[in-house]
Amino acid sequence: MRRRRRAAVGAALIMMALAGCGDPTGIDGDLTDDWRPAAEARQFTPRPGECHTVAGESGHLSGHAPVDCGEVHLVETLHVGTFTGDTARRPHPPPPGSAPMREAFRECDARAREFVGGDWRGARLSVRAVAASAVGWTAGSRWFRCDLYELNAVTGANGEDDTAVSRAGSLRDAVRSGSGVRLGCMAEDGWRRLLPTACTTPHQYEYVGVWTAPERPYEVAQRDGETVHARCRTVVAAYAKVPVDRMLRYRTGTTFRFPSQEAWERGDRGVRCYFWSGGRRLTRSIAGGGPAVLPIN
Numbered sequence: 001m002r003r004r005r006r007a008a009v010g011a012a013l014i015m016m017a018l019a020g021c022g023d024p025t026g027i028d029g030d031l032t033d034d035w036r037p038a039a040e041a042r043q044f045t046p047r048p049g050e051c052h053t054v055a056g057e058s059g060h061l062s063g064h065a066p067v068d069c070g071e072v073h074l075v076e077t078l079h080v081g082t083f084t085g086d087t088a089r090r091p092h093p094p095p096p097g098s099a100p101m102r103e104a105f106r107e108c109d110a111r112a113r114e115f116v117g118g119d120w121r122g123a124r125l126s127v128r129a130v131a132a133s134a135v136g137w138t139a140g141s142r143w144f145r146c147d148l149y150e151l152n153a154v155t156g157a158n159g160e161d162d163t164a165v166s167r168a169g170s171l172r173d174a175v176r177s178g179s180g181v182r183l184g185c186m187a188e189d190g191w192r193r194l195l196p197t198a199c200t201t202p203h204q205y206e207y208v209g210v211w212t213a214p215e216r217p218y219e220v221a222q223r224d225g226e227t228v229h230a231r232c233r234t235v236v237a238a239y240a241k242v243p244v245d246r247m248l249r250y251r252t253g254t255t256f257r258f259p260s261q262e263a264w265e266r267g268d269r270g271v272r273c274y275f276w277s278g279g280r281r282l283t284r285s286i287a288g289g290g291p292a293v294l295p296i297n
Contacts, residue, residue, distance in 0.1 A: 104129035105267035108146035117176025156192025162260035183207035202281035232273035
């Protein structure tokens with residue numbers, strides 16, 4: 001009997017709780033709508049004229065902290081473009097080295113020439129196209145930004161060092177204005193680096209221009225040194241105003257620097273060509289000097 005009474009009392013108490021007691025304050029009885037939603041993907045668009053202390057292949061919102069270009073920075077955004085067509089319909093941003101990124105690089109190349117006032121390869125500069133991050137792409141971002149940055153000394157290897165170096169100040173008109181990053185007369189140091197020097201100071205090298213290499217794998221292009229020297233000799237001839245004939249090789253020596261492998265993969269085919277005196281030291285520029293400056297030896 002006692003067990004039956006206890007069971008009855010327990011059942012009555014449960015019924016009273018269900019019938020007469022509401023949910024505690026602040027609880028609506030629906031557990032599914034009280035979870036915080038996962039962080040939503042957010043998009044943003046960088047702006048030309050921003051400078052950044054971080055350089056990279058993709059643009060993340062978390063790392064977007066532009067600084068005034070008068071302050072120390074690594075890269076300067078000179079243009080912001082937009083992916084369209086099939087590229088814009090991709091579920092993910094195009095990876096570095098892909099056809100859409102090479103197309104973006106070509107746009108950045110053209111814009112950089114306008115920005116610095118000439119071919120940026122005539123200075124210790126490099127250009128990179130940077131796409132929105134995967135998170136930003138999911139949120140709808142379809143931009144790419146064109147970053148310009150300063151390089152270190154011209155290295156002794158055939159491939160340039162593509163590492164951005166810290167600087168303060170904008171690179172606008174850097175080629176047109178004859179700033180310190182422009183390439184000109186050069187002297188070689190003990191590590192085979194080409195360092196800028198006044199053309200009136202004895203030197204053996206001078207930057208003369210760019211030869212655009214054909215589309216082919218980087219390793220194959222670098223193995224064809226004789227072709228590159230021959231093409232650079234024609235660049236020297238145009239710069240110095242001497243004839244392009246069978247005697248040209250007896251007027252000038254050459255050296256050259258390929259873009260880095262990373263720059264090659266993103267679309268840069270510009271090989272920087274340098275006049276080399278072959279041993280004698282010059283105290284003037286060879287620009288426009290003609291056969292008097294580059295005699296047959």
